[in-house]
Amino acid sequence: WVNPEGMLDAYWAKTGERSYCFVGLWDSEESLIAARPQMIDHLNKVRDFFEELSPELGVTDPVSGSVVTHKC
Template structure:
């Protein structure tokens, strides 16, 4: 049995683009192997996208399309830090699911 995988990406959205960013996120195409996708608001301008995937390989296969999608909204995002740029992304295997 393959281990499910998750990716989490933190964004800081420019105030003038919040509605456009939310629409973009709502309209994302289905990626092969993605089981679910949610967006949470963590602050006034801060959001985290959380994806649940069938496997690590599914994330790897979808990565080029996800990066291309990010390119279309990059202008809507504020820099999180000089080291990170406009996103803070992490991923890893799911270790507990209820």
């Protein structure tokens, strides 16, 4: 996996015993949109390592949104 163009940073958070959340930070919404095919291709390569969440969702529950607060 090579970070797509425009991805500034990436984080994995453990949200449960067997659940995780991936957060990617992007330089623009356009970069995120342009990277979707690369991210989908990567997911398809590792899909067998994941548990199905439900028949409707498959192995992911994708969401996206803007950062509303940031503090270092």
